Amino acid sequence: MHKYRLVVNPYDIEKWVNEMASQGWYLQKFTWIRFTFERGEPGNYIYRHDELERFGASYEDEYLEFLKSSGIEQVDRSGNFVFFRKPAYEGPFELYTDKKTKISNLSKKVTVLFWVILLNLMVGIIGLSGDFSEYEVDWFGLSLNIANLLVVLVFSIPLFKLIRLRKHLKRDLDVFTD
Amino acid sequence: MTQEHPPLTEGVYYILLALFEARHGYGIMQFVEEMSNGRVRLGAGTIYGAIKTLLERGWIEALDDDGRKKEYIITASGKKVMEYEILRLRELFDNGIRITQEDGTNA
Numbered sequence: 001m002h003k004y005r006l007v008v009n010p011y012d013i014e015k016w017v018n019e020m021a022s023q024g025w026y027l028q029k030f031t032w033i034r035f036t037f038e039r040g041e042p043g044n045y046i047y048r049h050d051e052l053e054r055f056g057a058s059y060e061d062e063y064l065e066f067l068k069s070s071g072i073e074q075v076d077r078s079g080n081f082v083f084f085r086k087p088a089y090e091g092p093f094e095l096y097t098d099k100k101t102k103i104s105n106l107s108k109k110v111t112v113l114f115w116v117i118l119l120n121l122m123v124g125i126i127g128l129s130g131d132f133s134e135y136e137v138d139w140f141g142l143s144l145n146i147a148n149l150l151v152v153l154v155f156s157i158p159l160f161k162l163i164r165l166r167k168h169l170k171r172d173l174d175v176f177t178d
Numbered sequence: 179m180t181q182e183h184p185p186l187t188e189g190v191y192y193i194l195l196a197l198f199e200a201r202h203g204y205g206i207m208q209f210v211e212e213m214s215n216g217r218v219r220l221g222a223g224t225i226y227g228a229i230k231t232l233l234e235r236g237w238i239e240a241l242d243d244d245g246r247k248k249e250y251i252i253t254a255s256g257k258k259v260m261e262y263e264i265l266r267l268r269e270l271f272d273n274g275i276r277i278t279q280e281d282g283t284n285a
Contacts, residue, residue, distance in 0.1 A: 059230070062248075063226055067222050067223075067226075069202065070204045070207060091219075092219065094219075095221045096221045096223045096224050097219065097220050098187065098189055101224055101227055177185070178187060178189065
């Protein structure tokens with residue numbers, strides 16, 4: 001079975017993939033927005049995602065080998081976005097158990113989203129003001145710029161969610177260390 | 179904090195302790211879980227990140243690669259760090275016990 005999802009907030013995607021697994025649909029493959037699931041007994045696996053460093057190829061093989069030797073199966077990879085899984089009977093499965101790494105992972109995602117939004121907002125607004133200044137309305141430009149603003153709308157919610165999550169973790173860090 | 183030997187995180191503390199004997203990543207994970215009776219379960223990503231940092235600081239070193247799994251062991255400077263940390267923990271522990279016992283209201 002194939003499903004399509006836009007990966008804006010990877011934590012939402014991970015949650016969704018795990019919900020599918022609990023219903024007996026196991027993620028097998030994914031390429032950007034297309035997710036392929038296979039039927040099985042419900043609740044056998046826990047899925048986690050990770051984003052590999054874009055320019056850290058030397059560490060990459062070592063890291064993936066390290067996870068493999070820890071009994072973690074690599075499901076599939078698309079770009080630097082990877083999904084892993086582990087049998088649920090082996091107990092809880094997290095890749096990152098310390099708040100500092102979680103915070104820095106969130107910060108990377110927040111930065112990317114922030115720039116995507118800012119860029120689209122600027123192009124959208126500058127473009128829109130240009131689309132109407134001519135004698136004739138530029139319909140192609142107009143629809144492109146409306147798309148820019150749609151991207152801003154669609155990406156803003158996940159951005160605020162990630163920022164809120166990060167704030168929460170940072171507040172914990174004032175009292176607790178791990 | 180402006181201490182000469184700042185506190186270690188629980189994860190780093192247990193990883194260093196695990197490496198008083200040569201272990202690979204998965205070995206560290208199992209050791210820490212057993213040692214803490216299942217309380218501390220370190221994620222593989224967290225352990226890998228910590229190993230990288232500890233190697234850079236020279237507190238641990240990688241043993242000669244015998245093939246697939248890399249093993250690590252604590253260095254002399256890593257042992258020094260552990261010594262200070264244990265002293266710090268003892269101070270925390272002693273002060274904690276002394277004051278809570280004097281207090282007596284939570285006995």
